[in-house]
Amino acid sequence: MKTEHRIVSKRQLSEEVYRIEVLAPLVARERKAGQFVVVMYDEEYSERIPLTIADADPEKGTVTLIFQTVGASTHKLALKEPGDSIVLLGPLGNPTHIEKFGWAVCVGGGIGLAPLHPIVKALKEAGNRVTVISGARTAELLIMQDEMNAVADENIVVTDDGTAGRKALVTVPLAELCAASPPPDIVVAIGPPIMMKFCAETTRPFGIKTLASLNTIMIDGTGMCGGCRVSVGGATKFVCVDGPEFDAHQVDWGQMMSRLGAYKDIEKEAHEKCHLEMSIKQLEKERS
Amino acid sequence: MSHMETSFYQQAAQAELEKIHSAALTPRARMAITVQDMPCQDPEVRRHNMQEVAIGYTREQAMLEAERCLQCKNAPCVAGCPVKIDIPGFIRKVKEGDFTGAGQVIKQTNLLPSICGRVCPQEKQCQLPCTVGKALGGVDKAVQIGRLERFVADYEREHGLQTVPHAGPSSGKRVAIVGAGPAGLTCAVDVRREGHDVAVFEAFHKAGGVMVYGIPEFRLPKALVASEAGLLESMGVQFEMNFLVGRTRKLSSLLKEDGFDAVFIGTGAGLPKFMDIPGENLVGVFSANEYLTRANLMKAYEIGKAGTPIYPSRRVAVLGGGNVAMDSARMAMRLGAEEVRVLYRRTREEMPARAEEVGHAMEEGIIFDFLASPTKVVGDDKGKVAGLEVLSYQLGEPDESGRRKPVPIRGSEHFVPFDTVIVAIGNESNPLISRTTPDLHVDRHGHIIVDEKQKTSLDRVYAGGDIVLGAATVILAMGEGRRAAAAINEVLQ
Numbered sequence: 001m002k003t004e005h006r007i008v009s010k011r012q013l014s015e016e017v018y019r020i021e022v023l024a025p026l027v028a029r030e031r032k033a034g035q036f037v038v039v040m041y042d043e044e045y046s047e048r049i050p051l052t053i054a055d056a057d058p059e060k061g062t063v064t065l066i067f068q069t070v071g072a073s074t075h076k077l078a079l080k081e082p083g084d085s086i087v088l089l090g091p092l093g094n095p096t097h098i099e100k101f102g103w104a105v106c107v108g109g110g111i112g113l114a115p116l117h118p119i120v121k122a123l124k125e126a127g128n129r130v131t132v133i134s135g136a137r138t139a140e141l142l143i144m145q146d147e148m149n150a151v152a153d154e155n156i157v158v159t160d161d162g163t164a165g166r167k168a169l170v171t172v173p174l175a176e177l178c179a180a181s182p183p184p185d186i187v188v189a190i191g192p193p194i195m196m197k198f199c200a201e202t203t204r205p206f207g208i209k210t211l212a213s214l215n216t217i218m219i220d221g222t223g224m225c226g227g228c229r230v231s232v233g234g235a236t237k238f239v240c241v242d243g244p245e246f247d248a249h250q251v252d253w254g255q256m257m258s259r260l261g262a263y264k265d266i267e268k269e270a271h272e273k274c275h276l277e278m279s280i281k282q283l284e285k286e287r288s
Numbered sequence: 289m290s291h292m293e294t295s296f297y298q299q300a301a302q303a304e305l306e307k308i309h310s311a312a313l314t315p316r317a318r319m320a321i322t323v324q325d326m327p328c329q330d331p332e333v334r335r336h337n338m339q340e341v342a343i344g345y346t347r348e349q350a351m352l353e354a355e356r357c358l359q360c361k362n363a364p365c366v367a368g369c370p371v372k373i374d375i376p377g378f379i380r381k382v383k384e385g386d387f388t389g390a391g392q393v394i395k396q397t398n399l400l401p402s403i404c405g406r407v408c409p410q411e412k413q414c415q416l417p418c419t420v421g422k423a424l425g426g427v428d429k430a431v432q433i434g435r436l437e438r439f440v441a442d443y444e445r446e447h448g449l450q451t452v453p454h455a456g457p458s459s460g461k462r463v464a465i466v467g468a469g470p471a472g473l474t475c476a477v478d479v480r481r482e483g484h485d486v487a488v489f490e491a492f493h494k495a496g497g498v499m500v501y502g503i504p505e506f507r508l509p510k511a512l513v514a515s516e517a518g519l520l521e522s523m524g525v526q527f528e529m530n531f532l533v534g535r536t537r538k539l540s541s542l543l544k545e546d547g548f549d550a551v552f553i554g555t556g557a558g559l560p561k562f563m564d565i566p567g568e569n570l571v572g573v574f575s576a577n578e579y580l581t582r583a584n585l586m587k588a589y590e591i592g593k594a595g596t597p598i599y600p601s602r603r604v605a606v607l608g609g610g611n612v613a614m615d616s617a618r619m620a621m622r623l624g625a626e627e628v629r630v631l632y633r634r635t636r637e638e639m640p641a642r643a644e645e646v647g648h649a650m651e652e653g654i655i656f657d658f659l660a661s662p663t664k665v666v667g668d669d670k671g672k673v674a675g676l677e678v679l680s681y682q683l684g685e686p687d688e689s690g691r692r693k694p695v696p697i698r699g700s701e702h703f704v705p706f707d708t709v710i711v712a713i714g715n716e717s718n719p720l721i722s723r724t725t726p727d728l729h730v731d732r733h734g735h736i737i738v739d740e741k742q743k744t745s746l747d748r749v750y751a752g753g754d755i756v757l758g759a760a761t762v763i764l765a766m767g768e769g770r771r772a773a774a775a776i777n778e779v780l781q
């Protein structure tokens with residue numbers, strides 16, 4: 001019965017983004033769109049890293065994780081190769097509430113496009129018309145485009161520097177869509193907190209229901225520590241068990257962003273060390 | 289009290305032991321024997337390290353302390369122990385120097401003596417009714433049962449004498465245990481003894497529950513918990529780590545689809561309480577669970593090695609007065625804080641923490657602000673903790689329980705600067721299993737309701753430990769695990 005969580009495949013999607021497929025049959029069977037897992041690169045010293053389940057194959061018993069190497073822990077995870085085992089717990093959090101809303105607009109920024117994809121798929125399967133807005137800093141960081149094009153009715157691409165699609169922030173096309181009549185029935189936004197905050201501000205005047213998936217700092221992911229807490233509509237919520245999705249108009253974004261920055265200085269140092277380790281490893285790889 | 293080295297206690301014990309001849313000792317002479325203090329690390333040294341504070345009795349100390357026991361016929365101490373260890377029985381063996389024999393007596397009823405000897409609140413349990421303590425006018429003069437128990441268990445382990453409990457011939461029945469805390473582990477052993485197949489499902493990557501994520505290394509070394517869990521594995525108990533029942537698999541699926549004949553739920557009280565005061569979500573406010581998990585389970589104190597960071601603190605406020613508050617305060621001190629203050633609404637007498645831990649905390653330089661409670665966490669312009677607004681209290685009229693009630697002093701609010709606040713006011717039950725198991729009855733606190741055999745409202749489903757009792761103790765959790773195992777073994781016959 002003992003389940004070992006082994007990496008079965010690994011692909012680098014862009015300079016900073018990796019896609020791994022992990023053997024986790026029970027998780028692959030139970031998981032629904034919007035849920036996440038907590039992974040550790042080893043059992044002794046690893047941090048616990050929450051990552052959304054980007055896709056799952058119940059037949060093969062695998063889940064797909066797509067992550068960006070933003071700090072020390074994600075770098076160490078990126079150093080794992082197919083055949084290696086990792087610690088994996090899940091599926092965690094509440095599934096996205098999927099129903100036939102009518103017209104859904106799904107906004108994904110950067111790595112947020114990965115967790116957005118299963119939601120787009122589920123909304124589509126439920127009979128919605130789905131418009132995707134894919135945003136990134138630059139073309140090289142724009143991931144999941146084939147997958148999005150395959151499921152969405154429409155995919156609007158924007159980049160900060162104009163290297164792909166329109167040169168704009170995601171909020172520009174979002175505002176245009178909100179002004180359409182009839183307007184979208186629901187908006188889902190996943191990306192950096194600042195992007196989700198401005199998506200919320202964009203849809204607020206139109207009164208369009210907007211969901212955001214929060215990526216707070218987590219430890220256990222089971223409701224035990226309270227480290228993931230944020231204020232939503234004035235009440236304290238635990239993102240891991242009450243979320244991860246919340247009404248974006250109710251989230252205290254300022255608080256959430258300051259809590260995310262709690263360990264900034266320590267993390268920066270660890271990140272720089274890891275970046276170095278990784279560059280060395282890559283150099284070694286190229287040499288051999 | 290100035291600090292004494294182990295060698296000092298050792299020499300004194302040896303000298304006293306040589307003077308007495310046990311056969312001829314009158315009760316009066318026994319009561320005249322010096323209570324054996326626990327050798328400890330020097331507070332000045334230990335406040336900067338993670339090693340165990342209490343070093344443990346030497347052989348001579350243990351034998352001398354055992355001489356203090358009167359071997360009472362009615363053994364009131366036994367009634368004070370939740371698992372009813374034959375206390376005079378094991379102490380007699382210690383007196384005779386038969387430590388292995390002593391271990392066997394303890395193991396009849398307690399499987400984790402090295403843990404209980406360290407963390408039981410003995411002064412409220414076995415040592416409270418002890419005849420010697422009563423006669424000498426203070427529970428601190430009672431026979432030091434817990435320390436002797438620890439000595440015996442450590443002796444066994446250090447000499448490789450630990451025995452693996454025997455698993456009976458296979459019964460073909462399967463039992464699922466949810467949660468690898470003391471309740472779950474105890475239940476697992478007792479069910480496995482009967483020859484049933486046992487699988488323990490645990491959400492974390494290490495077994496032990498609060499014993500690994502909450503209680504700090506300096507009070508309960510993790511290697512010890514791992515060694516006890518290892519015994520279970522040798523017995524053939526299977527561990528399914530990183531498995532969250534309710535999410536990875538529903539409780540009902542374990543019974544209906546996975547072929548388990550019975551389930552024991554020992555998921556603990558893992559839901560942190562907050563004060564419900566303004567500013568509690570500021571950066572720098574932690575639940576004790578988060579703070580201690582980062583430090584213990586995730587080993588954040590091994591800076592440079594551990595991936596999990598710990599908040600850099602200089603002035604720490606700990607809110608609460610129980611074991612959890614003591615552990616948080618002492619941990620913060622070890623992680624480099626300059627000043628740690630415990631804020632408690634009542635006075636030292638009412639503190640629920642073990643007396644020994646409060647004493648240790650004081651020796652280590654933790655400051656106690658009694659009759660004080662915060663009304664607000666004050667933040668700076670970056671959303672970080674700047675301090676607390678604190679309200680002072682005074683003791684008023686006694687309430688129904690006879691305790692004098694703390695009443696706030698009007699207008700006494702004052703600001704105290706802090707950069708870190710650790711909320712250690714207790715835990716409630718984690719609702720995950722009850723939410724995903726509709727017919728499982730819980731009370732209004734979310735505790736699972738059980739009958740006298742630990743059976744829940746569901747057939748073949750039992751529960752015990754903190755999920756039933758609310759935040760309680762290791763030994764009570766073990767007692768419940770044991771009772772549930774007996775009931776499970778009965779129905780699976």
Ligand SMILES: Cc1cc2nc3c(=O)[nH]c(=O)nc-3n(C[C@H](O)[C@H](O)[C@H](O)COP(=O)(O)OP(=O)(O)OC[C@H]3O[C@@H](n4cnc5c(N)ncnc54)[C@H](O)[C@@H]3O)c2cc1C
Binds near residue numbers: 047214215261267
């Ligand atoms: C429910 C959820 C789903 C997520 N899904 C994805 C995903 O699919 N792909 C992806 O790339 N990222 C995802 N994240 C974010 C990811 O967990 C963090 O990027 C990662 O933990 C950072 O670790 P690090 O040590 O590499 O970086 P660090 O240097 O530690 O931090 C970099 C950034 O990540 C934040 N962070 C640090 N520790 C944590 C933590 N334990 N939990 C969350 N955030 C943290 C920091 O505040 C900082 O902004 C998700 C987060 C949550 C809560």
Ligand SMILES: Cc1cc2nc3c(=O)[nH]c(=O)nc-3n(C[C@H](O)[C@H](O)[C@H](O)COP(=O)(O)OP(=O)(O)OC[C@H]3O[C@@H](n4cnc5c(N)ncnc54)[C@H](O)[C@@H]3O)c2cc1C
Binds near residue numbers: 407409470532
């Ligand atoms: C900081 C601290 C200090 C303490 N000090 C003392 C002390 O000195 N003396 C004393 O006697 N007591 C002390 N206690 C209390 C004592 O630790 C608890 O009463 C005891 O551990 C309860 O045991 P349990 O088995 O019921 O639960 P726990 O020890 O809480 O174990 C429950 C386990 O179940 C797991 N779990 C939860 N939900 C699920 C799920 N859905 N699926 C799978 N696994 C799950 C958890 O991860 C955990 O490992 C202390 C508690 C704390 C927090």
Ligand code: SF4
Binds near residue numbers: 398408413414437
């Ligand atoms: S188990 Fe606890 S209460 Fe019982 S004898 Fe040992 S220390 Fe005392």
Ligand code: SF4
Binds near residue numbers: 356357363418
């Ligand atoms: S009550 Fe005290 S003196 Fe009497 S048997 Fe128990 S431990 Fe010994």
Ligand code: FES
Binds near residue numbers: 217223227239240
């Ligand atoms: S991550 Fe610990 S409570 Fe959410």
